Amino acid sequence: MVASQPNNPLHGIKLEQIINDLVAHYGWEYMGYQIKIRCFTHDPSVKSSLKFLRRTPWARAKVEQLYLKMLQNKRH
Numbered sequence: 340m341v342a343s344q345p346n347n348p349l350h351g352i353k354l355e356q357i358i359n360d361l362v363a364h365y366g367w368e369y370m371g372y373q374i375k376i377r378c379f380t381h382d383p384s385v386k387s388s389l390k391f392l393r394r395t396p397w398a399r400a401k402v403e404q405l406y407l408k409m410l411q412n413k414r415h
Contacts, residue, residue: 348407348410349406354392354402357403358389358392358402361402361409365405367379367380367383374398374405377391378391378392
């Protein structure tokens with residue numbers, strides 16, 4: 340049984356969607372400036388970012404925080 344997560348704004352959003360939304364909103368250059376990881380600064384792509392973020396929890400957490408910040412800013 341899958342429990343509902345009403346207090347989790349990331350529930351049901353795939354990592355690929357998060358990356359695509361961030362790239363559309365900020366672009367790779369700004370993302371690389373905000374989160375200094377190679378997959379954003381050197382020949383960035385969604386595929387390389389997904390590969391890195393899926394096996395690097397600290398980097399994924401930073402990307403999720405940037406995404407939540409973007410959502411919050413869009414609401415205001």
